Amino acid sequence: MGVQDNNTTVVKKAKWWHLQWYSEEDTPEERKFIVKLDLIVVPYAVLAYWVKYIDQSNLNNAYVAGMKEDLGFYGNQLVQLQTMYTVGAVLGQLPFLLLFTYIPMYWTIPFLDIMWGIFTLLQYRTQSFGELMGYRFMIGWFEASFFPAMHFVFGSWYRGHEIARRGGVFYTGLGLGTLTAGLIQAGASHRLEGVHGLEGWRWMYIICALITIPVGILGYFLLPGTIDQPNRWVLNQKDIEIGKNRLLRAGHRVEGKFKFTHLKSVTLSPQFWTVILTDVLFWNAGIYKSTASFLLWIKSLNRYSAAEINEYGTIAPAVGIGVTVFACFASDLYLGPAWAITMCSTLNAVSLAILTAWYVPEGAKWFAFANSYWSNALSSIFHGWVNNILRDSPEERSFTLVLINIIAQSSTAWTPILTFPTVEAPRFAKGFSFCLACAIALIIMTWVLKWYIDRLNATKVTDTESDGEDRVTSPARSEKAAQAEAAEVHR
Numbered sequence: 172m173g174v175q176d177n178n179t180t181v182v183k184k185a186k187w188w189h190l191q192w193y194s195e196e197d198t199p200e201e202r203k204f205i206v207k208l209d210l211i212v213v214p215y216a217v218l219a220y221w222v223k224y225i226d227q228s229n230l231n232n233a234y235v236a237g238m239k240e241d242l243g244f245y246g247n248q249l250v251q252l253q254t255m256y257t258v259g260a261v262l263g264q265l266p267f268l269l270l271f272t273y274i275p276m277y278w279t280i281p282f283l284d285i286m287w288g289i290f291t292l293l294q295y296r297t298q299s300f301g302e303l304m305g306y307r308f309m310i311g312w313f314e315a316s317f318f319p320a321m322h323f324v325f326g327s328w329y330r331g332h333e334i335a336r337r338g339g340v341f342y343t344g345l346g347l348g349t350l351t352a353g354l355i356q357a358g359a360s361h362r363l364e365g366v367h368g369l370e371g372w373r374w375m376y377i378i379c380a381l382i383t384i385p386v387g388i389l390g391y392f393l394l395p396g397t398i399d400q401p402n403r404w405v406l407n408q409k410d411i412e413i414g415k416n417r418l419l420r421a422g423h424r425v426e427g428k429f430k431f432t433h434l435k436s437v438t439l440s441p442q443f444w445t446v447i448l449t450d451v452l453f454w455n456a457g458i459y460k461s462t463a464s465f466l467l468w469i470k471s472l473n474r475y476s477a478a479e480i481n482e483y484g485t486i487a488p489a490v491g492i493g494v495t496v497f498a499c500f501a502s503d504l505y506l507g508p509a510w511a512i513t514m515c516s517t518l519n520a521v522s523l524a525i526l527t528a529w530y531v532p533e534g535a536k537w538f539a540f541a542n543s544y545w546s547n548a549l550s551s552i553f554h555g556w557v558n559n560i561l562r563d564s565p566e567e568r569s570f571t572l573v574l575i576n577i578i579a580q581s582s583t584a585w586t587p588i589l590t591f592p593t594v595e596a597p598r599f600a601k602g603f604s605f606c607l608a609c610a611i612a613l614i615i616m617t618w619v620l621k622w623y624i625d626r627l628n629a630t631k632v633t634d635t636e637s638d639g640e641d642r643v644t645s646p647a648r649s650e651k652a653a654q655a656e657a658a659e660v661h662r
Contacts, residue, residue, distance in 0.1 A: 194332065197417070204413045208328055208395065209337070211405055215393040216321050216341040219284055222383040223314055224348025225355070226291040227256070229379055230307065231463035232356035232484070233372035235470050236477040241370055247593045248300055253461065255304045257584040259311025264577045267316040271569035276324050277394040277402040280317060284387030287313035292380030295373040319572040322554045326568055327397035328414055330421045331559030332503050335511070338551025339499020345547060346488035346495065353481040353488075355379065360478045371477075399565075421562070437567050437574075445623055446557055446571070449616045450579040453553060456519060456609035457546030458583050459526070459591065459602055460487070465540040468597035486537075491544025494518075498548040499555075508556040509621040515549035516613045518542065523607035529598055546610070560624060 197205070234249050270279075290309040297303045321341060325334050355378055360371035396402040398415050406414075437443055466484045469475060475483065494515075502511035525531055525539035554572065561568035590602040 194330075201413055201417050204410055204417075205333075207410065208414070211393055211395055212324065212328070213337050213340050215390060216325075216337075217344045217347070218386055219280065219317065219390065220321070220341055220344025221347045221351065222284070222379075222386045223287070223317055224345045225352045225379050226287060226310060226348075226383055227314060228349045228461070229291075229352040229356065229375055230256070231461075231466055232352050232481050233375060234463065235466050235480050236356050236360050236372045236375075237370055238372045241372075242297065242300065242303075244300060247588070249593045250462065250587055250591060252300075252303060252307050254584055254588055256307045256311040257580060259308035260315040261311075261577055261581040261584060263312035263315030264319070264573050264580075267320070268570055268573050268577075271320065271323055271573065272399075272566055275396050275400040275402070276320060276327075277391060277396040277405075280320050280324075280394055281387045281390030283313045283315075283317055283320075284390060285384055286387075288380050288383030288387055291376060291383055295369070295376040295380075297373075316573065319554075319576045322551075322558060323569050323572055324394065324397065325555070326558030326562070326572075327565070328395065328418075330418065331555070331562065334555030334558050335499045335502040335508065335552045336504075338555050339496050339502075339548075342495050342499070342547065342551045343492045346491035346544060349488035350485040350492075352379070353485040357478040357481040360476075360481070397565075418562075437570060442560070442620075442623060442627070443571065445616070445620045446560075447575050447578050449553065449613065449620055450575045451582050452609045452613040452616055453546075453549065454579040454583050455586055456516065456523075456606050456613050457543070458587055459523070459599070459606050460543050460546065461583075462587050462591040462599070462602065464526075464591065464597065464599055464602070465543070467593075468536065468540065471597045486541050487543050490541050491547055494542075494545055495548040495551075498545075499551050502552045502555075508552050509617050511552045512549045512617045513614050515545045515552070516610050516617070518545040520607055520610040520614075523603055523610055526603040527600070527607050529600070529603075546606075 230252060231249075234244070238244070239249075267279075287310050290306050290313065294303065294306045297306065322334075322338065325337055325341075329337060352375075356372065356375045359374040359378065363369070363374040364371040366374065392404055394402055395405045398411060398418070401411050465487055466480060469480050469483050498511055498515050501514075502508055506514070519542075522539040522542045522545065525535050529536075557572065557575070558568060561571060586605070587602070590605045591599050595601070
């Protein structure tokens with residue numbers, strides 16, 4: 172695995188306190204290209220992630236809006252449905268361990284989007300628990316590789332200090348999707364209940380699919396692909412050359428195909444396993460959001476209608492949009508990834524400490540749930556950091572982004588079943604304390620990772636200086652250099 176230069180994780184500027192979008196080394200031509208890229212990649216990424224999270228989180232909204240009663244669900248069947256989605260999401264990533272560097276991203280991502288949209292639509296006709304389990308598995312399968320694929324695209328065009336901001340805006344799609352799913356279900360429950368003989372939650376799935384599929388088609392015309400497999404509908408040759416040269420200048424490699432021979436070098440690296448452990452802790456520190464804990468608590472108050480439950484449930488993702496953008500911009504412009512992750516995980520731990528204590532004023536619980544998205548805010552910071560660490564190896568970067576996602580997400584296929592059984596709602600004593608422990612451990616592992624990378628970087632600098640001295644003092648090299656200079660003069 173490659174080694175990062177610490178200076179590439181924060182925008183270079185004359186004074187640390189300046190708010191500066193571009194690095195001072197960017198030429199006017201490069202700045203125009205960055206603007207073009209931002210206007211193409213980032214809006215589509217937000218749009219696609221928005222529909223992904225509408226389709227991922229709408230199960231929770233449907234469950235509290237009548238699905239449970241209409242289909243006769245009982246016991247822990249909600250968490251089992253959530254787990255089946257996760258199983259599909261883990262298995263669906265396996266083929267892409269090798270495929271990212273072979274199949275153009277502007278074909279891969281839209282295809283996945285359209286397919287999960289089709290299975291979202293099919294959920295409206297669900298008549299049994301088993302049928303819905305099958306649909307949730309397939310949605311997980313096709314949504315699986317979207318997140319690492321988009322970060323692979325970001326890392327293919329942007330430098331280390333540029334990724335977290337774009338990734339942060341991209342990640343607002345998660346909050347928007349969760350928020351929108353709640354509002355769509357609230358509207359469907361209020362206005363479409365019983366229309367054409369369909370319950371409101373069935374109409375929600377139809378509406379979500381009608382949003383998702385066109386977004387997938389749009390991707391064929393907006394995603395730029397990668398530098399070695401660009402979408403020429405979007406970028407011309409001059410754009411590609413500018414993008415390539417600015418990355419090469421920053422020490423990136425822009426071409427490379429993953430081969431099985433790379434497996435050994437990747438998996439035997441201590442850095443790789445440190446990254447994986449950090450990612451596992453990140454995923455598990457935030458699983459309480461995906462278990463419908465906030466919605467189930469609001470429902471337990473027995474004072475709100477189905478529509479109102481879903482409306483109040485949008486508070487957390489709405490707050491999450493703001494904190495995600497703030498954290499990611501702070502990482503790129505001022506803090507760097509390690510301090511930004513520490514900030515996010517500390518604030519997440521505060522919310523989890525309140526929920527673990529539980530017997531606190533109701534207002535404190537509203538505060539804790541509303542601020543739960545600090546756990547998500549660090550995602551693009553962390554994955555941008557991984558992109559930058561591996562900037563000198565596209566093949567290892569693609570493999571690692573997928574594999575860390577597989578391993579980390581697979582851990583969440585069983586941890587919610589053990590820690591967030593539906594029958595323990597709304598308190599989830601085991602669940603909130605488990606997430607709190609993960610949030611604290613995540614802070615520790617972040618600094619272990621930073622220490623390890625800094626050590627590797629120092630070693631790399633020392634080796635480079637040694638090589639330079641050898642080249643200067645080597646008689647053989649001096650003779651060759653003199654011959655080359657003589658030949659040049661002769662020409």
